[in-house]
C-alpha cells in the first residue's frame with residue numbers, strides 16, 4: 001500500500017492534450033491513416049511479444065530473493081540488488097542501453113523518429129514486500145523490456161522516444177516515480193526502509209545519488225503517455241472470467257482515527273441503563289459503517305481495522321475506545337459523502353450510548369485517475385487482440401499514480417489466481433501474462449500513432 005497523491009487532468013499541459021485525437025482512428029483495428037502510416041499500422045497489427053521468452057525470464061527470476069517464507073526482495077536489500085542486476089542483464093540482452101538515474105531507477109531510452117516528441121514511458125518495479133511473490137512488479141517490468149525488444153526485432157521504430165523504466169522501492173512508497181514527480185521531501189530521505197537503510201542510503205547503494213536527484217524531476221505535461229502492466233491483486237477478473245482489466249485509476253484513501261469517550265465504571269455495580277460504554281458505541285459504529293458502505297451501489301470499501309480499548313479489563317466498563325476507519329473509492333465525491341455519513345453515525349450513536357465521538361484524519365490521498373483516452377487505447381488493444389475485458393479501479397497503489405502527475409496515465413491488469421498477492425501464493429498464468437504484454441505492446445503502438 002502506498003501513499004497516493006492528488007492528480008488531476010488540469011496538471012497536464014494543453015499541448016499534450018491537443019496531441020491526442022478523439023479516439024477511434026488510432027486503434028489497432030481501424031486505421032484512417034494513409035500511405036506509409038497505413039502500411040506501418042497494418043504491419044503493427046500482427047505484432048506479438050515473445051511470450052515464451054517473457055515467461056522464461058519470470059521463471060528464472062523466481063530464484064532471486066526466494067526464501068522458505070516467500071520472495072524477499074525488499075528495497076535496498078542484497079536480494080533487491082541481485083534482482084536489479086538480473087534486470088539490467090535483461091535490458092542488455094534485449095539490446096537496450098540501461099542507466100541508473102540519480103533516483104536509482106533503471107532507465108533505457110529507445111529514440112523515436114521525431115526529435116521533438118515527448119516520451120512514452122512504460123515500466124513497473126522489481127522490489128517486493130516481505131514474504132511476497134514473484135509477479136507483483138516483475139510482470140510489468142519484464143513485459144516493458146519485452147515490448148521494446150519486440151519492436152526492435154521487428155524493425156518497428158516509434159515516432160516518440162520510448163523510456164523503459166524499472167522504478168526503485170515501489171513497495172516502500174513509490175519512491176522512484178515520486179522522485180520523477182518531485183514529490184519526495186527532505187524528511188522522506190531520512191525515513192527507514194524495510195531493509196533497515198534510509199532512503200538516502202538506499203538510493204546511493206543502488207547507484208543513484210540524492211544530491212543530484214533534482215536532475216530526474218520531470219514537469220507536468222512532459223510525458224506523452226505512461227502505461228503499466230500489473231497483476232490485479234484482487235479476484236475480480238478471475239471471478240468474472242475476464243482476461244484484461246482496463247484500470248480507471250488508483251482509488252483515493254482516507255484514514256480516520258476516531259476516539260470514543262464514555263465513562264469507565266464498575267462492571268458489576270453499574271445498572272445497564274446507566275452506562276456510558278465506549279465499547280458498545282464502537283461495536284455499533286463498526287456495524288453501522290459496514291452497513292452504510294454496502295447500502296449504496298459501487299465499489300467503495302471501508303474497514304474498521306484497529307481498536308484500542310481502555311482500560312481493556314474484564315470487570316470495568318470501557319471508558320474509551322480509539323478505532324480506525326480506512327475508506328477508499330475511485331471517486332473523491334464518494335469519499336466526501338461517506339465522511340459525512342460516518343460523522344453523522346458518530347453523532348447518532350454517541351447520543352444513543354451517552355458517549356462522544358471525535359474524528360481525526362490520519363491520511364488523505366486523492367484518487368489518481370487514468371486518462372480516459374489511454375483507457376480507450378488499452379480497451380481498443382484488448383478488443384483487437386480478442387481479449388475480454390472490463391473497466392475497474394485499482395485498490396492498491398502503483399507508480400502509475402505518481403506518473404499521472406506528468407502525463408496521461410493508464411494501467412493494464414491481468415488476473416491473479418485466487419486474488420492473492422503480497423504472498424508467496426501470488427500467481428498469474430503464463431498465457432495471461434503474455435496477453436497482458438500484448439495489450440501493452442498495442443496500447444503503446446496506439447499511443448504513438450495518437451500524435452498523427
Ligand SMILES: [Zn+2]
Nearest residue numbers: 136137170230
Ligand atoms: Zn506492484
